Amino acid sequence: MTERILVTGGAGFIGSHLVDALLDAGHSVRVFDSLEPQVHGGLRERGEWPDYLAADCEKVLGDVRDRDALRKAFDGMDVVFHQAAAVGVGQSMYEVARYVDANTRGTAVLLDILANERHSVRKLVVASSMSIYGEGKYHCDKHGEVYPKLRSEGQLAARDWEMRCPMCGRPVEPLPTGEDKPLHATSIYAITKKDQEEMCLTIGRAYGIPTVALRYFNTYGPRQALSNPYTGVAAIFSGRLLNGNPPVIFEDGLQSRDFTHVSDIVQANLLALAREEMDDGVFNVGTGQALTILDVAEALIEHLAVQVEPEIVRKFRAGDIRHCFADVSRLQALGYRPRVRFEDGMAELVAWVRQQQAVDGFERARQELARRGLA
Secondary structure (H helix, E strand, O other): OOOOOEEEEEOOOHHHEEEHHHHHOOEEEEEEEEOOOHHOOHHHOOOOOOOOOOOOEEEOOOOOOOOOHHHHHOOOEEEEEEOOOOOOHHHOOOOOOOOHHHHHHHHHHHHHHHHHHOOOOOOOEEEHHHHOOOOOEEEOOOOEEEEOOOOOOOHOOOOOOEEEEOOOOEEEEEEEEEEOOOOOOHHHHHHHHHHHHHHHHHHHHHHOOOOEEEEEEEEOOOOOOOOOOOHHHHHHHHHHHOOOOOOEEEOOOOOEEEEEEHHHHHHHHHHHHHHHHHOOOEEOOOOOOEEHHHHHHHHHHHOOOOOOEEEEEEEEOHHHHEOOEOHHHHHHOOOOOOOOOOOHHHHHHHHOOOOOOOOOOHHHHHHHHHHHHOO
């Protein structure tokens, strides 16, 4: 069935790949994007769109906080994929108002239109984030499954990096994190993603609009903004390496995440469009495999064939977590299968990175965090 689909943030990293897949499936797609300069450089000022964005989608320049512009973009749409968000954990801890305004209020405007205006939208899919979990799930030999919160400043100052049981203090082992884990957001960004998810699900249920929240784990792949020092770690490392600089790794580099190729994120979104069983639910989107930050840095160095060693600084950043990787069994039961192995995905990413130029803004970002006592 051909759908008329609106993708907010559709010119961005994940959004543009989703647009490609929706067009390939025969749908009609309208992109609504503000072309944020931190992500898109000077495109908005020049009145241009990213050259990777599909030519046969409709393009509307606008901000989700602009009610009139967004209301017009809703005209005739059957489905909304809400991808638009300000992204960046560290930056969100000092640009608090901007992140809350863009993510929480922007989503509120979108939902207010659905609640109060005439429209034809009959499905909403919202991009949530693994960041809303805070720390992942762990196993304690004495207490079983436990959900520790942030490590204490004293523990971190002692360079004692690994998690401990919140009840007995024993070392714990990380487990795959499922959707039922209690949420303990540790950054303003994470709080706003939690807001987006819960607000969308609440309004969807109240107004009979089937809604799906997809909790993306650490996404990587072509089109990620290499010059944005607050984007994903693979892109930040790539930008550093392109400029002959070493990847900078906090703590000891053995903290782990679930690195998921953008095509698997897209796969989950298409599944959410097609499967009614996902309506009004939340789903992890990841691989189920844990990789260390050091693994990612070394893979990029090897693929780019550069003579540099990662800089492991053995310092910590406020709000950073130690381990979190996905339990994807809920989504797998509905047909999802992670298809891209990390080795293959890194090779593809590096092939794309070699064709790019990047401004390395990491040092400026690190100094800003340090100046504020956040790193």
